[in-house]
Amino acid sequence: MLARIYQPAKTAMQSGKAKTKAWVLEFAPESARRQDVLMGWTQTTDMDGQTRLSFETKDEAVAYADRHGIAFQVFDPKPAKKIIKAYADNFAFGRKQPWTH
Secondary structure, three states: OEEEEEOOOOOOOOOOOOOOOOEEEEEOOOOOOEEOOOOOOEEOOOOHHHOEEEEOOHHHHHHHHHHOOOEEEEEOOOOOOOOOOOHHHHHOOOOOOOOOO
């Protein structure tokens, strides 16, 4: 059973960075999902796929995995791009894209 340790990215519905500071340990799926013939829902026999643990730091997550003998991979987050833009830049003379209505 292999676990992934990562910091979750912000969702598309967020403008802020809430719930992205914690580190998450979750297990990779061991078996593929299959479709139920009658209802069409997906099902799996893998119960570890429902387990998701949160930690404040990466070191705590790694220590937990080592203590319990869990094989893991650590995925470090990519650095965020800083885009500083003001409202006045929309009307600047040297604008990169032409102003159209």
